[in-house]
Amino acid sequence: MSQSQLELRHLKTLLALAECGSVSQAAKRVFLTQSALSHQLKALEDHYGLALFERKTQPLRFTPAGERLLALAREVSALVAGAERDMARLREGEAGELRIAVECHTCFDWLMPAMDAFRQHWPAVELDIVSGFHADPVGLLLTRRADLAICSEAEAQDGVVYQPLFAYEMVLIMAKDHPLAAKPVWQADDLASETLIHYPVPDVMLDLVRKVLKPAGVNPARRTSELTVAIIQLVASRRGVAAMPFWAVKPYLDRGYIASARIGDSGLQSELYAALRQDDAALAYMRDFLHTVREQSFATLPGLSVLA
């Protein structure tokens, strides 16, 4: 009976719902419970006296009425985002500096589109990538050689805050005709006789080594390569196996170039955080950059999950 009118909150929910395809997933995306969204959607349907979705399908389908509201949501949220950016610029000015230190190679896949979008919105902010791969990107922050560091762990450090970006699963990739290609889950032991292909970085930065192989005392042969496509090629050519983010290899899996398997029974989960100097955490363009990264990434990368 609550005749509560339409609010931006509802539109945000609709957007999340369209992206996730299920109420429970969307709930995670907007940091509410499934129950909250269920109530919210029911209220919306009551308000308009129209069904907005067909619930009995997976992913759930929008009715024409739902589509109409979704279209509104897209239009409106773009306008609101623009206005809020303008408000931030009015408050803090247009200019600033944003030098990004990157620890992982694959990060470029999602970083580039996000940086492009950001550049549109903050043309006066100097955007840079700190070249080279540093074992300690957070150190660059404190020595003021970078303003933001992408890293996979949030180790407490004075004057530094960590903002969660997203979480994803690392999968093992192998040639399609690999003897174990049909095995859905690999354990550490399965890797003992394999050649592991990875980026040329220290072991501490390789989640597979640090979290799986080392604890199990397994030490396979190694081979390194700088480029993602090169690693894929090597794997497809049966020169070894590699652990890669699911979202990075999904296109190759879809095209049937390679096969993949889960690492360990519950999978190897990886997380990404952005580290900032505490003083910079409130800067509007910083917050907007992080927001853009999340938005762009969730929109384009498959299989991401939210990170509290």
Place this chain on the structure above:
Amino acid sequence: MSQSQLELRHLKTLLALAECGSVSQAAKRVFLTQSALSHQLKALEDHYGLALFERKTQPLRFTPAGERLLALAREVSALVAGAERDMARLREGEAGELRIAVECHTCFDWLMPAMDAFRQHWPAVELDIVSGFHADPVGLLLTRRADLAICSEAEAQDGVVYQPLFAYEMVLIMAKDHPLAAKPVWQADDLASETLIHYPVPDVMLDLVRKVLKPAGVNPARRTSELTVAIIQLVASRRGVAAMPFWAVKPYLDRGYIASARIGDSGLQSELYAALRQDDAALAYMRDFLHTVREQSFATLPGLSVLA
């Protein structure tokens, strides 16, 4: 400290504020208290860390930040209005019938623009004006010769509901060189020796006669005319005085063609209601028509006030 995010509610407040020029007036427009709006605006300013208005002026002025949010409000509310109309059409279909019975001559001033706007949004609804001026427009409703009646009083009647439109003040107009032209307030007695010019309708439909002259036992000479401009002409030519809605004569007052006075110490307040058959009251195009009338009228007519 409430970091509550922007909601449509806030944007509606901003629109009302821009139209009214003061917090208390805007509060009436959105059916909240002045206090509620004051809190709401403060919360908005806190949220963005920016002043949105200069308070010390009358009417209050928007800062650049306020202007930016106001611009957003205009864009968004247009989109939302369009979407909500589409939702209504999805629910109830496009077509319908809307024959309007009008009791007062001046109503055409605001009815025409509203009808034009409505026609854009509901092209499939048959829009008509029931010709002639009927003493009992509500009767036309029950005999199904009209679907909506504009009237100045809400007399309870079975099967009929009254929706408030707006309230306004009737003023007395006279020639600029009339002996009493400088008198700011006229009483009934002042009219005893005047000629009263009015539309050719029964006395019960003339608020001045019914509410002021008859109670005071004053019965001035009369003269009638069909057209508003003709009445203005007669008044300017010293052939008599007339009672007209302020919003109808404001242009002529501004140009100095005529003078005006308040009727009675507290003014002669008039109200307008739309009467509908109870069954039709929930129809989307009916509700939208009423909404359009209010919106258009408040936007274009000076001196209106809200009617609960």
Place this chain on the structure above:
DNA sequence: GTAAAATAATGAAATTGCCTCATGATTGTA
């Protein structure tokens, strides 16, 4: 210039409405 009226700000109390929790129902899947 002062008094009166209108308008705005503020804090506390009260209400409303939203969210979470707990649980049951439904759908899809092994």
Place this chain on the structure above:
DNA sequence: TACAATCATGAGGCAATTTCATTATTTTAC
């Protein structure tokens, strides 16, 4: 068929918004 995942629903708690009561400020009128 049973299990897992997703969704629905009602009750209860809590926080955000509104109102109320009052004070402060500005505008208007004389």
